[in-house]
Amino acid sequence: MTLQKRIEILVQLGQYMQENSEDWQEIKQKAFVHNGWFLPDFIDLSVNNITRYFLQTEVLQNWVSQYPDLAQEPASPRLVGIVMAGNIPLVGFHDFLCVFISGHRCLIKPSSKDEVLIKHLVAKIIEWAPELDEFIAFAELLKNCDAYIATGSNSTAGHFEYYFGRFPHIIRRNRTSVAVITGTETKEELEQLADDIYLYFGMGCRNITKIYVPQHYDFESLINIFKKYDYLADHHKYKNNYDYNLALHILNNKFYMSNAALLLVEEKSLFSPVSQLNYEVYENIEMVKAELNQSNDVQCVVGNGFIPFGHAQHPSLTDYADGVDTMQWLATLR
Structure with a gap:
């Protein structure tokens, strides 16, 4: 053929x-x-x-x-x-x-x-x-x-x-994906960020599992925008994960922020469990970029100057997983 x-x-x-x-x-x-x-x-x-x-x-x-x-x-x-x-x-x-x-x-x-x-x-x-x-x-x-x-x-x-x-x-x-927030994002961009986080219950390698935010960032508007996905709390599998992680943070006396369908927790790890979004506060955005460039765990980075908000779940044919050109590799088998 x-x-x-x-x-x-x-x-x-x-x-x-x-x-x-x-x-x-x-x-x-x-x-x-x-x-x-x-x-x-x-x-x-x-x-x-x-x-x-x-x-x-x-x-x-x-x-x-x-x-x-x-x-x-x-x-x-x-x-x-x-x-x-x-x-x-x-x-x-x-x-x-x-x-x-x-x-x-x-x-x-x-x-x-x-x-x-x-x-x-x-x-x-x-x-x-x-x-x-x-x-x-x-x-x-x-x-x-x-x-x-x-x-x-x-x-x-x-x-x-x-x-x-x-x-x-x-x-x-x-692998997982992250977002870098500057604090200048529009409401529309934050709504698109919510898509990057919540779609597929956050289970894809291109889902955002951690965000980097500037010092003194106001989370209130972000959490309010995330309410568009509160309906996921009606899904029993997802709700079980949410309740489990919430209980862990309460028992460990760990600070968290939440809405009906997501826990925001300050963590260094790039990976977060289902129903949780990690965040880290930065002072220098260039240091964040350098750190991410050295990581082998990051599939994509979303934000101004990176992949646009809302585009993480729309890869093209050349957005190869792990950055390995599968087609070029297959050509070597010829």
Whole structure:
């Protein structure tokens, strides 16, 4: 199958996802029933991002044009095993997209938390192009692959290194995102910051889990704006996390600020548990930038002079996880 044909199939997939047919609606509802964290609005957000920023003809053509080797089909397509995460809906789609567009074969181990959507979309692709049945498959165990892409936590990364280390591989660990606030932000920007924090219950690597604020920053307006997401407190899984973390801070006599659906806690850590947002007060913004530049745990930084507020959850095709160019790496397998 030619590169152009693969692009056409991906565009057709994007159109299918946008048309929202009855069977696609049923699959999205099934995904929500399968995993209560995948609210219908969050599934639709992920789907819309994929169709808008990934699966457009011009977008795909501009992307592949950056990799001249893709113009020629690989003489011997490799089998690439993909271990997908399951923290947000279709979080592993970009890895699948990269392997598919590169002309290699892929063997996918989806997360048990997020297998409904990806299996359905792959089934659609094979329905339209049956010859791809030999190029895309699913498995519980990834054996006899030529290379691996595995995404997980810091603890599972050690297991991935053990099993896949002798093969060409990309292994991803925990990452998170932060925001730098200057105190000059508009109400609209703070509302967009709330999206960067709360969407997907804050579980994505591009979700803001820590903010840096200037000395004497007034949190009141920020907390009031965050009320737009108070409805998350009605979600029992999220509320259980909120109640648990709140109890810990009370028992430890630790200062915190809160609204109905978020705890604000002064912490150095970049990572925060579900329902909590860490903050740190800074004196010199340049020192904050230098610190973040040296960190291997930061996926993206939001703020004036960084990624614009509200854009953290809208990555482009070239916003590779961990900053590793997956397409360039796949080209080396040719």
